[in-house]
Amino acid sequence: MKSEYFSYYESEFLNQFAGSNKHFTSLICIVLLVLMSSSAWAASKPNVVFILADDLGWSDTTLFGTTNFYKTPNIQRLAERGMTFTRAYSSSPLCSPTRASILTGLSPARTGITAPNCHLPQIVLQATTSPTGPVNHKATFPNPVTRLDKKYYTLAEMFKDNGYATGHFGKWHLGSEPYSPLEHGFDVDVPHHPGPGPAGSYVAPWKFKDFDHDPLIPDEHLEDRMAKEAIAFMEQHTDEPFFLNYWMFSVHAPFDAKQDLIDQYKKNVDPTDSQRSPTYAAMIESMDDAVGTLLDTLDRLKIADHTIIFFASDNGGNMYNEVDGTSATSNAPLRGGKATMYEGGVRGPAIIVYPKHIQADSRSEEIIQSCDYYPTLLEMLSIAPQQGQNFDGVSIVPALKGKHLDREAIFTYFPHSPPIPEWLPAAVSVHSEDWKLIRIFFDGENGNHRYKLYDLKEDIGEQNNLALVKPEKVKELDLVIDEFLKDTQAVLPLPNPRFDASKYQPKLEGKSSLKGGARTPAKKPAKFLDKPVAGWQPDGDCSLALREGKLIVTSSGTDPYFSYALQVPVEKSDFEITLTFSSDSSREGQFYWREAGKPGGFHRDRSIRFDVNHDGQPHTYHLKWSTQSPLTAIRLDPSKSNGKITITSIKVTKSTGEAIYESDF
Known part of the structure; x- marks a missing residue:
């Protein structure tokens, strides 16, 4: 590691060597000033707080003027301290792949963690192809990895090796022991839970194995408790640099919240608004309160100016589960949501704060992705990657300085097909400037791929598929996808020999209906059912x-x-x-x-x-x-x-x- 400043011994050597040469001394001073200016990001090891919300959609905050129902004053307060990204993407439309990408800087296509199955008992460390698939799909689905392999040099291990105290609080979902946070570089892991969401509920009593609610608060909210645990960690390490990884459980299912908040939001429900679940709105507020608790603590400890904060979501908003008799949320004007390849599944809020280094209350329209955060922190801290360590992400420091990012494209690899609204078969996508191409594996005629091409500048809701209108752009971007899949050595879907055309109906392109100024929640797609067996x-x-x-x-x-x-x-x-x-x-x-x-x-x-x-x-x-x-x-x-x-x-x-x-x- 090379610090932003010369070490004491290097400085002494230069002073002695240049003592009798005023011109040389002047030159050295100029060099020092340049070096200090270019690496001022890393001043004496700033603390790092990484806040990751779970299933928080692009329209679930007040950042973009897309909600009249939810309240997120603390996220807004965070944005006023730093830079908000309007085009921030998760590496996957589901959680575990994105979480792995944050800790490794690698695409899910490379790690093989392409599905949120890291809580399953089977330990799989190498993705493999599947020779067959469901009869209603033209492509097979690869068998994904189910644990974050310890061969990766994680973000937490990097911080620990550079003198940071490291703590993980909240959701993990990348494997139980021996693949827990404690084996991936974290000194502390609370509540040390490997599951995909809260154990039982958000409001106590919970069902965590070794983590009980405060007996003095019988109806304690989980996010309030997590924030308290994070505060204790910061207070304990005020005199040394720390990396606080606060990966919220909120706002993932199960859907429950503080009853008094639910009752308040019930009074404000607009039945014509696609965001109309008072329970989900109450969950959003508790999540936002936790963000405020962390900000208040940084201010109280007088370390806010010496702390880098990242805030992001692991995937898009959950617009298909039912809450209060309606869908959990809406990602309008984006199409789709969690578990889809459309914008609503992968585009979310993101804020980065570093006082005196990142312009306060600023915005960037640059395209960033969750695998960018690791290399970005390395550059911000002037820490070199390990020998031979490479990333699929890039440092977004130029964007944090208000400049353009020099990158060709970002990619989303999701070779699975959950039965949800805005359903798509196994696919991969590329974003390049304002263009987005989705390749649906082997779903076209005669075993060829099928394509969806969108101009997001003119069509943020992905309503107009231009693939047939602009075949040259499809060809251009499809070649970029080929290069990406080859470079990452992705395990790919195969043509499905079990495919039965009588049980398949391709998803038709159609415009979503508009109501109350926002797209109404999508209905479930038509099912492709097998025939009953023994009456079932x-x-x-x-x-x-x-x-x-x-x-x-x-x-x-x-x-x-x-x-x-x-x-x-x-x-x-x-x-x-x-x-x-x-x-x-x-x-x-x-x-x-x-x-x-x-x-x-x-x-x-x-x-x-x-x-x-x-x-x-x-x-x-x-x-x-x-x-x-x-x-x-x-x-x-x-x-x-x-x-x-x-x-x-x-x-x-x-x-x-x-x-x-x-x-x-």
């Missing part, structure tokens, strides 16, 4: 098959489920379902039922969550419920991840013992 209809990330008298459930994602419609509704009663199955998947199960005359079909108010043992051995589960109207259908969600579930038997009985359904596999 597969849906979501699920396929069914019968084998040796058992129902085999294969989950290819995070939302497998299947349902059975009763031929004749059964009058209201108390019921019990007995399930026997084995599983090598993960996470909790959920059971739903449908009642005649009840709106919403399979609704969360008519469901039961239950713990599932995913050890590969058969287990029996008994679930009881009551109906207020005739029972018409049942649905089983046996897990929330990839894997195979083998069901031996399913039996549904009334309280009288009368069987109304018994499996005959």
Whole structure:
């Protein structure tokens, strides 16, 4: 590492050598001034605070004038201290790949972490191709990495090696021990939780393994507690440089918040506004309060002027989960949201603060991406990368100085296809100046790729696909994509030999409807369903098959489920379902039922969550419920991840013992 200033010994040597030569001394002074000016960013090891929000969309703050409902005064206060980026992108539309890119400076295409599956029990350190895929997809999906490999020299390890105290607070989702923050360069990890979101809820009591709420605050909010833990870390290390990695749980599901805040926002709901969930608005406010708590602490400790702050989101806003009877949020005027390749899935708020070095209350229209943050911090601190260490990101210091970034393009590699609104098959995209090209693998005619080309300067909502109008631009940008995939040695989708054209319907281009000045939440796309098996209809990330008298459930994602419609509704009663199955998947199960005359079909108010043992051995589960109207259908969600579930038997009985359904596999 080379400091911005000459070391004591270098200075003494120059003083002695130049003592009798005034001209040489003058020259040395000039050289020193130049060197000090060019590296003034790194003055005596400034502290670094990295705040990463979870699922915070581009329109979820007041930064861009896109919301009339949410309140984010502290994020606005942060923006007034530094530079806001209007075109900041996550490296992926889902969380774990982006988080890995921040810590390594590498694209998900290179690390192989392309899906948010780092909480799964299987340890996979090398991505591999998949020879087959779901029958309704033309391309296969690669098998992604499930842990952040310890071979990478992480951002935290860099800070630790350069004399910084390092602390991680909040969500991780890059692997449990031995791949936790403690094995990746952090001295402290609170609450040391490997899961994809909060354990149970945001409002205490929680369900973290070794992290309880304050007994004096029975309804303590998780983000308030995380901010307190971060404050304690800063107070402990005020006299030494520190790297505080505050990766918020907010505003990821589950959707709950302080009741008094929810009640306040209920009074301000505009039913014509696409952002109208009071629970989500309350979650936004608690997240913003935590940002304010950190800023207040930096001011109180009188270290704000000596602290670099990064604020960003790991992906776009969640516009498909239901909260308060509506979608969680809207990313309008952007199209799509979390888990999509459209702007709403990858474009989010970003602010960088460094008092006296970055102009306060400034903005930049330069394109930046989450893999840029590591090399940027190295340049800001005048720290050289390790020998042989390379990055897919670039330093954005020129942009922080108000200059243009010299870069050809940024890339998003997402070779997966969650069943969500604004659905797309496996794809990769490139942003180059105002142009964006999405390549959808093998989804065109005769096994060729399909393309979407947008001019974001004229069409920020990605409503007009120009691929057929500008074939030369498609060809130009597609070659750039080829170079990127080759350079990163990305594990690619393959043509799917199981593809069945009768079960496929390509997503049609269409303009989103406008209402109340913003695009209304998108509806779910048409499903591409397999035929029922033994009367059970597969849906979501699920396929069914019968084998040796058992129902085999294969989950290819995070939302497998299947349902059975009763031929004749059964009058209201108390019921019990007995399930026997084995599983090598993960996470909790959920059971739903449908009642005649009840709106919403399979609704969360008519469901039961239950713990599932995913050890590969058969287990029996008994679930009881009551109906207020005739029972018409049942649905089983046996897990929330990839894997195979083998069901031996399913039996549904009334309280009288009368069987109304018994499996005959």
